[in-house]
Amino acid sequence: MRKRLVPAMAVAALAAFTAGAHADVIIGVGAPITGPNAAFGAQILRGAQQAVDDINAAGGVNGEKLKIAVGDDVSDPKQGISVANKFIADGVKFVVGHYNSGVSIPVSEVLAENGVLEISPASTNPRYTERGLWNTFRMCGRDDQQGIVAGAYLTEHFKDAKIAVVHDKTPYGQGVADETKKALNGAGVHEVMYEGINPGDVDFSVLIAKMKDAGVTVVYYGGLHTEAGLILRQLADQGLKATMMSDDGTVSTEISSIAGDAIDGFTFTFPPDPRNREAAKGAVETFRKAGFEPEAYTLYSYASVQVIAEAAKAANSLDPATVAEEIKKHGIFKTVLGDRSFNEKGDTTNPDYVVYRWKKGEDGKYNYNQLP
CATH class of the missing domain: 3.40.50.2300 (Response regulator)
Structure with a gap:
């Protein structure tokens, strides 16, 4: 062979x-x-x-x-x-x-x-x-789940406030802001301002001036932690005493170093702390x-x-x-x-969002904790 x-x-x-x-x-x-x-x-x-x-x-x-x-x-x-x-x-x-x-x-x-x-x-x-x-x-x-929680919190605590809805024009930031706005509007609460900023912006004086003119007392921001921290700091620096709430894109201790003492009272949505x-x-x-x-x-x-x-x-x-x-x-x-577990779309079947608030602890340091 x-x-x-x-x-x-x-x-x-x-x-x-x-x-x-x-x-x-x-x-x-x-x-x-x-x-x-x-x-x-x-x-x-x-x-x-x-x-x-x-x-x-x-x-x-x-x-x-x-x-x-x-x-x-x-x-x-x-x-x-x-x-x-x-x-x-x-x-x-x-x-x-x-x-x-x-x-x-x-x-x-x-x-x-x-x-x-x-x-x-x-x-x-x-x-x-x-x-x-x-x-x-x-x-x-998803944003349509997170927005419901944020909208419900704002409706419960700030129903009669003058609310500004601000976003960073991205699919994420605008998406979650729009879902929160939808939840607010569905509950009969209507914002006095709806504005977009650009990722990477560092000067928000014009935006804050508009907020002052509109009498804004509450700001909901859809976007990420860098711009959120800068807005918080500049709200305080420019003398606008407004409560600010945001989303899971701000969950980093870095935001406190950007915002400084203005981080006190800042709220955001995120699932129960997995840690x-x-x-x-x-x-x-x-x-x-x-x-x-x-x-x-x-x-x-x-x-x-x-x-x-x-x-x-x-x-x-x-x-x-x-x-x-x-x-x-x-x-x-x-x-x-x-x-x-996951559904046919690929979404988790276990979504859950709660609200957190930043506050100063007894050690003088700021941190965030889930609200009851």
């Missing part, structure tokens, strides 16, 4: 396939690692990395180890697309990210076309999961021992990796489409956030 000779190219291809079969499973983390929202990027990256470390220490997923690839989107949609294309070129099949809805929405379309599953820890605009894409999931709630959950106890201790406080979206990012890993194990597959189907049909996932 004649022996068949295998061409050198075929041998090389076989070797590459064999090596690839045992390659790491790369999870892309897309977030603002630099720029004004880097505090949130740090939360998302640290959460995902710790989850990967813990899962690998327990044996990995389906015999494979997980590995993180980082993409810095700088909260910019165009940069987010560049990150997505780099992930695709590098063989990433799962993405934890992005932070901004305005980034997650266009990025998810690129990822869907290229077979990549995405779980966002933080993007709350409803459109992210309302387009019927197979690959979009979120660990957090207090029994399921998160071990992870929280690990973060704190490493000198990192896992506030806001840190544990949401950790849970996103947990869901990917558990769904892959249950499906006995690392194919993103198969994992996506498993996430939707799986039922309850045990995560650091507690029990989590």
Whole structure:
């Protein structure tokens, strides 16, 4: 019998396939690692990395180890697309990210076309999961849920106040502001001002002058912590004694360093603090021992990796489409956030928002606490 000779190219291809079969499973983390929202990027990256470390220490997923690839989107949609294309070129099949809805929405379309599953820890605009894409999931709630809670709080406590609704013109900021406005209007409360600012603005004197002319006593702001902190400080500096409320995009202790003493009394919406959950106890201790406080979206990012890993194990597959189907049909996932499950759209079935307020503690430092 004649022996068949295998061409050198075929041998090389076989070797590459064999090596690839045992390659790491790369999870892309897309977030603002630099720029004004880097505090949130740090939360998302640290959460995902710790989850990967813990899962690998327990044996990995389906015999494979997980590995993180980082993409810095700088909260910019165009940069987010560049990150997505780099992930695709590098063989990433799962993405934890992005932070901004305005980034997650266009990025998810690129990822869907290229077979990549995405779980966002933080993007709350409803459109992210309302387009019927197979690959979009979120660990957090939605603006139309958060806006109801904010609107109800303002209606209960400030029904007769002169309210200004301000937003940063982004899908996230304007989205949550509009949902809060809708809730207010539905309860018979109508704002005296509705204004937009631009992300990156630093001087709000014209806006505040308009507020003074309108007699504003309450400000609702839809946007992120940097601009919120500056508005708070400038309200105080310009002598307008107005109560300010905002959203989950302001949940960073950095805002107090921006706002200074004006942070006192500032309120915002966010889910019940995940750091207090029994399921998160071990992870929280690990973060704190490493000198990192896992506030806001840190544990949401950790849970996103947990869901990917558990769904892959249950499906006995690392194919993103198969994992996506498993996430939707799986039922309850045990995560650091507690029990989590997902509907056909990819939204969590466990959304919950409450109100927090900043105040000075007995130690003279400002911090935020959930209101009863």
